[in-house]
Amino acid sequence: MTDNTASSPSFRSPFRRWLRFDVRTGLVLLALFSVVRFGLVLEANVSRSYGLVSAFFVVMALTPFLLLTRVGRRRTGMTRPARPMHLLSAALAGGLCCGILIVSAGMLFGWGDDNAFAYIAGTYAGLPSPMDDQTRLILFLVFAGIGMTFSPVGEELFYRGLLHECFSARLGQARAAAVDAAAFALVHLAHFGLVWRVTGWTFLPGPAVWWVGGLFVTGLIFFWSRRASGSIMGAIVAHAGFNLALTGWIFYGVLPGA
Numbered sequence: 001m002t003d004n005t006a007s008s009p010s011f012r013s014p015f016r017r018w019l020r021f022d023v024r025t026g027l028v029l030l031a032l033f034s035v036v037r038f039g040l041v042l043e044a045n046v047s048r049s050y051g052l053v054s055a056f057f058v059v060m061a062l063t064p065f066l067l068l069t070r071v072g073r074r075r076t077g078m079t080r081p082a083r084p085m086h087l088l089s090a091a092l093a094g095g096l097c098c099g100i101l102i103v104s105a106g107m108l109f110g111w112g113d114d115n116a117f118a119y120i121a122g123t124y125a126g127l128p129s130p131m132d133d134q135t136r137l138i139l140f141l142v143f144a145g146i147g148m149t150f151s152p153v154g155e156e157l158f159y160r161g162l163l164h165e166c167f168s169a170r171l172g173q174a175r176a177a178a179v180d181a182a183a184f185a186l187v188h189l190a191h192f193g194l195v196w197r198v199t200g201w202t203f204l205p206g207p208a209v210w211w212v213g214g215l216f217v218t219g220l221i222f223f224w225s226r227r228a229s230g231s232i233m234g235a236i237v238a239h240a241g242f243n244l245a246l247t248g249w250i251f252y253g254v255l256p257g258a
Helices: 023-047 051-067 070-075 086-109 116-122 133-147 150-171 173-190 205-229 232-254
Strands: 194-197 200-203
Touching: 023 051, 023 150, 023 173, 023 194, 051 070, 051 150, 086 116, 086 205, 086 232, 116 232, 133 150, 133 232, 150 173, 150 205, 150 232, 173 205, 205 232
Parallel strands: none
Antiparallel strands: 194 200
């Protein structure tokens, strides 16, 4: 598909004057969204208030609708899945990625604050401790619902959709997938790797390398899920599967029982 032709422009007016599916646009969008998101998450790790982070995911999800025409959105995979049966395998693949990270984190770093999942569990502010079974189930469902919507939709429409197409026009599909997976992984250092403790900010080199590496591979799996399903929905479902497994482990494997 030819980008920004007179007959079928991918970007809306007036954005098409400055933006197109190319590396320059990709770098501009990546820098803007990464800096803002990184800062918001770091601030939230201190305040334990993630409302602005959730709002930012909404902005990420709306960006393709703001910038792109229908033609452009279709190019980023915003279509019905051509192979809907692959949505199930996408969800399972996302959950498996999380499961591998959970097991490897315990083996490598134990179950203290150097473990990504223990640290992330500590950012769940305001939860009763200990919890009875009913309270745990209700809170799990609430947090799982949030985790399976805001970040999967926002991040996948941006990373595996808009950003990927900006880089694939020049780099090809495989290299573009590596770029958006790397960008996705590195920005998650704000969630773990650079951690907030009572003594201040601390960088954990070993856990950080493990975290970024694991999320890089996970990002590639999310892209495979998009390709396998023929729609960005594959990536969104895979990401939702990952977050469901993460939330399940935090509530039933990390947080103390009644």
